[in-house]
Amino acid sequence: EIVMTQSPATLSVSPGERATLSCRASQSVSSNLVWYQQKPGQAPRLLIYGASTRATGIPARFSGSGSGTEFTLTISSLQSEDFAVYYCQQYNIWPPLTFGGGTKVEIK
Amino acid sequence: EAQLVESGGGLVQPGGSLRLSCEVSGFTFSNSWMTWVRQAPGKGLEWVANINQDGSQKNHVDSVKGRFIISRDNAKNSLYLQMNSLTVADTAVYYCAKGARYPDYWGQGTLVTVSS
Numbered sequence: 001e002i003v004m005t006q007s008p009a010t011l012s013v014s015p016g017e018r019a020t021l022s023c024r025a026s027q028s029v030s031s032n033l034v035w036y037q038q039k040p041g042q043a044p045r046l047l048i049y050g051a052s053t054r055a056t057g058i059p060a061r062f063s064g065s066g067s068g069t070e071f072t073l074t075i076s077s078l079q080s081e082d083f084a085v086y087y088c089q090q091y092n093i094w095p096p097l098t099f100g101g102g103t104k105v106e107i108k
Numbered sequence: 109e110a111q112l113v114e115s116g117g118g119l120v121q122p123g124g125s126l127r128l129s130c131e132v133s134g135f136t137f138s139n140s141w142m143t144w145v146r147q148a149p150g151k152g153l154e155w156v157a158n159i160n161q162d163g164s165q166k167n168h169v170d171s172v173k174g175r176f177i178i179s180r181d182n183a184k185n186s187l188y189l190q191m192n193s194l195t196v197a198d199t200a201v202y203y204c205a206k207g208a209r210y211p212d213y214w215g216q217g218t219l220v221t222v223s224s
Contacts (some may be wrong), residue, residue, distance in 0.1 A: 034210040036153075043203055043214035044145075044153065055212065087153055091209035095167035097143075097155040 002026050002090050006100035012108040013078050021103045023071040023088035032092035035064055035073045038102075039084045047086075048073065075105070083107055110134040110213040112204050117218030124194050124222070130187040130204030130215055138162075138182040141208030144189050146200035147217075154200075157189065158208050171197075194222045 003026040013019045023033070031051040036044035046055045048064035051071060061076040075082055088100040116128040130142075144156040157168040157178040166178050177190045187204050199222045205211030 032209070038153075043205075043216055045214075046210065046212045049210050049212075089153070089210065094209065095155070095158070096169050097158075097209070099153040099155070102152045 001096060002029060002093055002098050004088055004090055004098050004100035006086075006088060006103050008103060009101070010104045010106060012106050014108045015080060016077050017108075019075040019078055019082075019105055021073040021075075021086055021105070023066075023073070023100050025069045025071075025090055028068045029090040029092035031067045032090060033064075033066070033071050034089050034091065035062075036087045036089065037082075037084045038087065044087065078105070110206060112206065112213060112215035114202065114204050114215045114218035117202065117220045119221045119223065120194055121224050122195055122222055125190070125192045126194065126220060128189040128191065128202055128204075128218060128220070132185050132187070132204075132206070135206065135213070137180075137185040140206050142178075142180060142187045143205045143207060143211050144178060144187075145203045145205055145211065145214075146198075146220075147203070148197075148200045151200075156202070159187070160208070191220070194220075196222050198222050 005024045007022045033051045035048040038044045052064045063074045065072050085102045085104045087102045111133045114130045143158040159166050159178045175193045179188045201217040203217045204215045206213040
């Protein structure tokens with residue numbers, strides 16, 4: 001099973017600033033990685049697939065990069081609606097699909 | 109627009125059973141892999157199971173193998189999760205989602221609480 005590790009657990013950012021979230025895989029997952037956003041009481045929302053392709057309707061301020069074992073989600077200028085928990089998930093080797101533990105982006 | 113609505117959650121005693129359902133609309137269900145993901149209170153996401161278009165291929169996470177069974181009824185546009193021998197560790201919100209490798213549409217979830 002591939003273990004996904006996200007850092008930091010919590011990121012405090014001011015509105016308008018850039019946020020950089022990291023995700024590391026225990027072995028290479030190529031570019032088979034997605035990012036989800038989850039707000040309290042809501043289901044996860046797909047943001048990025050294939051490590052860097054934005055899903056339908058996702059604003060351009062969200063960008064993904066990386067391959068192999070190291071990945072980054074960048075939010076270029078945080079808006080109020082972006083404060084949430086973000087999860088990475090690999091789909092290179094499954095089952096099982098595996099998720100990272102999440103990064104909470106909170107208002108500084 | 110895709111819609112997924114879960115039902116069947118509730119309070120159950122340890123060792124008990126529940127059957128979750130997920131009714132979908134807005135996309136061709138019979139052409140889609142489907143997935144269950146759960147989230148324990150205050151915790152992260154955990155993939156539980158998925159099933160291919162005609163139900164001939166099913167995958168379950170090790171922690172539920174032998175206890176949970178995923179199934180579907182394409183005539184009813186419905187996905188199911190039969191959960192047996194439930195334990196406190198199975199307490200979670202259970203989401204159904206469209207897709208196999210990276211679910212792109214999710215329901216709002218149904219809460220399963222296992223407690224005596």
